[in-house]
Amino acid sequence: MNEIKNEIKADLFEYLLRLGDDRLILGHRLSEWCGHAPILEEDIALANIALDCIGQANAFLTLAAAVENNNRTEDDLAYFRDETEFKNLQLVEQPNIDFAYTITRQFFIDAFAVHLYDELSKSIVEDLSGIAAKALKEVKYHLRHSRQWVLRLGDGTEESHNKIQNAINDLWMFTGELFFENDVDKKLIQEGIIPSTKSVEQKWKEVIESALTEATLKIPDDSNTNLRSGRNGDHTEYLGHILAEMQIVARSHPGAKW
Amino acid sequence: MVNLNLHLQEIKNILKNIPDPEIPVINIVEMGIVRDVEFIDNELVVKITPTYSGCPAMKAIEDDIVSELKSNGIENISVQKIFTPAWSTDLLTDEAKRKLKEYGIAPPEGKAENEFYRDLITKPIECPYCNSRETKLTSQFGSTACKSLHYCNSCQQPFEHFKCI
Numbered sequence: 001m002n003e004i005k006n007e008i009k010a011d012l013f014e015y016l017l018r019l020g021d022d023r024l025i026l027g028h029r030l031s032e033w034c035g036h037a038p039i040l041e042e043d044i045a046l047a048n049i050a051l052d053c054i055g056q057a058n059a060f061l062t063l064a065a066a067v068e069n070n071n072r073t074e075d076d077l078a079y080f081r082d083e084t085e086f087k088n089l090q091l092v093e094q095p096n097i098d099f100a101y102t103i104t105r106q107f108f109i110d111a112f113a114v115h116l117y118d119e120l121s122k123s124i125v126e127d128l129s130g131i132a133a134k135a136l137k138e139v140k141y142h143l144r145h146s147r148q149w150v151l152r153l154g155d156g157t158e159e160s161h162n163k164i165q166n167a168i169n170d171l172w173m174f175t176g177e178l179f180f181e182n183d184v185d186k187k188l189i190q191e192g193i194i195p196s197t198k199s200v201e202q203k204w205k206e207v208i209e210s211a212l213t214e215a216t217l218k219i220p221d222d223s224n225t226n227l228r229s230g231r232n233g234d235h236t237e238y239l240g241h242i243l244a245e246m247q248i249v250a251r252s253h254p255g256a257k258w
Numbered sequence: 259m260v261n262l263n264l265h266l267q268e269i270k271n272i273l274k275n276i277p278d279p280e281i282p283v284i285n286i287v288e289m290g291i292v293r294d295v296e297f298i299d300n301e302l303v304v305k306i307t308p309t310y311s312g313c314p315a316m317k318a319i320e321d322d323i324v325s326e327l328k329s330n331g332i333e334n335i336s337v338q339k340i341f342t343p344a345w346s347t348d349l350l351t352d353e354a355k356r357k358l359k360e361y362g363i364a365p366p367e368g369k370a371e372n373e374f375y376r377d378l379i380t381k382p383i384e385c386p387y388c389n390s391r392e393t394k395l396t397s398q399f400g401s402t403a404c405k406s407l408h409y410c411n412s413c414q415q416p417f418e419h420f421k422c423i
Contacts, residue, residue: 027312041396041399041407044397044400044401045397045398045399048399048402048403051310051312051314051403052310052311053312054312055311055312055313056311056312058311058312059341126342129342130343130344131311131341133342134308134311134341134344137423138310138311138403141375145398
């Protein structure tokens with residue numbers, strides 16, 4: 001690992017937790033579709049995307065553990081932290097509800113991940129830029145998949161149009177959080193380790209607007225966004241349930257191997 | 259103890275005995291998963307790279323490397339996972355691509371820098387069975403993340419394609 005200044009290690013650790021937790025929780029949510037998706041091809045696609053997410057989470061959390069250098073592994077970070085220590089977006093913990101909600105959640109996060117990872121692949125921290133460059137190739141495929149479904153559902157039947165419009169209206173309040181920024185970001189931006197939030201926000205908006213317009217869907221008002229952020233450890237009621245299911249085996253049998 | 263008399267090339271040849279767990283007709287060296295082999299402080303370090311971040315075969319590959327090398331008398335081994343530079347289908351040798359096709363998987367077409375993110379709907383993939391281009395995409399994701407699913411209208415066979423990345 002290339003040298004990282006001591007005074008920014010805590011900030012970088014915090015930021016890597018955000019990156020890792022987003023993928024871990026999203027991957028877990030998507031995995032709930034396995035065996036339940038509307039058609040076989042989608043079952044396979046969602047399971048594959050979930051797998052990419054878990055793999056990316058593994059890479060980000062492994063790097064986080066190395067930066068923290070406190071005798072914790074990526075598994076410790078995934079299985080032995082409590083709800084308020086998770087730094088993922090509230091968007092990724094929202095329940096699947098139906099296929100339209102799942103695709104909307106995925107589309108919002110894919111458009112964000114593509115532009116964020118594209119910028120992170122230029123980071124001066126080589127370990128981070130390497131993981132981001134790898135993940136970028138994968139999330140581009142995810143975005144193509146979710147974008148095509150937004151078009152198909154929006155510009156499909158009256159029922160599919162209404163379902164995805166409802167999902168967009170409901171999930172929109174969680175999109176403001178994508179561009180959360182605090183002192184951690186400011187310091188890392190200054191060091192050239194992460195991109196400015198504004199640059200990602202602009203590109204995200206372009207992707208969303210072009211797809212929703214093409215899909216004959218309405219873009220909700222901007223004013224309605226959540227004020228409390230998962231980046232600060234504030235979560236909706238859903239995260240606790242995910243963690244209970246995800247962590248129970250590791251916590252019941254600490255140190256178990258198979 | 260590491261047998262220092264073994265040259266790195268010989269070690270690479272040993273690693274060629276290990277098949278890819280998902281596509282057993284090609285080995286992990288021609289797949290481009292083994293990126294580097296070197297001795298560091300009396301330890302043999304094998305650097306491998308995942309095809310996809312979430313590739314579930316990585317653990318199996320690591321275990322296979324250790325056991326194959328041990329059965330050839332090499333004891334002091336560490337397997338390192340590296341991400342940079344990211345794995346690409348460009349690392350597949352021509353021989354590996356030929357084997358993929360024989361196995362019924364349409365190999366990646368062209369170089370990743372040109373064909374990555376290829377529009378599989380408007381640019382159909384060649385059928386590995388009858389070489390027809392009268393094929394269509396049925397799913398962007400196949401049995402593994404690295405493949406997509408297609409259907410050949412000429413010979414009416416479904417087939418998988420190894421996506422360019």
